[in-house]
Amino acid sequence: xxxxxxxxxxxxxxxxxxxxxxxxxxxxxxxxxxxxxxxxxxxxxxxxxxxxxxxxxxxxxxxxxxxxxxxxxxxxxxxxxxxxxxxxxxxxxxxxxxxxxxxxxxxxxxxxxxxxxxxxxxxxxxxxxxxxxxxxxxxxxxxxxxxxxxxxxxxxxxxxxxxxxxxxxxxxxxxxxxxxxxxxxxxxxxxxxx
Numbered sequence: 001x002x003x004x005x006x007x008x009x010x011x012x013x014x015x016x017x018x019x020x021x022x023x024x025x026x027x028x029x030x031x032x033x034x035x036x037x038x039x040x041x042x043x044x045x046x047x048x049x050x051x052x053x054x055x056x057x058x059x060x061x062x063x064x065x066x067x068x069x070x071x072x073x074x075x076x077x078x079x080x081x082x083x084x085x086x087x088x089x090x091x092x093x094x095x096x097x098x099x100x101x102x103x104x105x106x107x108x109x110x111x112x113x114x115x116x117x118x119x120x121x122x123x124x125x126x127x128x129x130x131x132x133x134x135x136x137x138x139x140x141x142x143x144x145x146x147x148x149x150x151x152x153x154x155x156x157x158x159x160x161x162x163x164x165x166x167x168x169x170x171x172x173x174x175x176x177x178x179x180x181x182x183x184x185x186x187x188x189x190x191x192x193x194x
Contacts, residue, residue, distance in 0.1 A: 091136055094132060094135075094136070095132065098125065098128060098129055098132060101124075101125045101128065102125060104121075105118070105121050105122055105125060108121060133178075136180075137180050137181040138178050138179070138180050138185070139178065139179050140176055140177070140178055141176070141177035141178060141179060141184070141187075141188050143170045143173050143176075143177065143188045143190050144170055144171070144172070144173055144190075145169065145170065146169065146170050147168055147169055147170075148168055148169065148170055148190070148192045152177075152184070152187070152188075153170060153177070153187060153188055153189075153190045153192075154177075154187040154188065154189050154190065155189075155190055155191070155192050156174050156189045156190065156191065157174075157191045157192075158191065158192050158193070158194045159171060159172075159191055159192075159193060159194070160193070160194060161193030161194060162193070166193040167193055167194060168192065168193065168194070169192070169193050170190045170191070170192055170193075171190075171191055171192065171193045172190065172191040173188060173189070173190055173191075174189040174190065174191060175188065175189040176188055177189075
């Protein structure tokens with residue numbers, strides 16, 4: 001029974017047990033609470049400083065990255081403008097010898113009566129010009145005898161097909177078409193059999 005009484009302590013016993021702590025013990029408890037709150041305050045300040053430092057570092061990295069990207073964008077725009085401005089320079093420089101050939105042919109036309117020699121010279125200039133275009137990625141689009149495809153050809157007219165097998169097929173070519181590096185730069189103008 002005594003054990004049961006010890007387990008239950010009434011309000012009077014609790015009050016007496018509280019009063020039994022000495023003033024020294026109360027002072028130590030107060031100091032401990034003050035130290036705990038100080039440690040809590042300094043740790044919060046330390047965390048805030050650490051977070052501020054991380055924020056400043058990330059912000060600085062962001063600003064540097066933004067500045068680098070802006071510089072890259074400006075540089076590429078300038079390079080692109082330079083390429084566009086002088087991109088045709090190589091092609092035009094390569095075409096100058098063809099102009100020289102035409103000038104010589106015209107001068108020869110005025111001086112010579114030999115028609116065969118003049119035709120041969122013009123054929124040479126034409127072949128040289130076709131080779132020049134091929135060297136720069138320009139190719140002629142084949143059209144005659146192929147089935148008409150509105151994605152590849154531009155129909156300018158139709159004629160009755162001489163044979164039934166030529167219906168819907170390109171019969172004649174009005175204007176040649178060309179590709180530049182597999183991209184159509186001019187569609188061939190064709191006449192289609194119907």
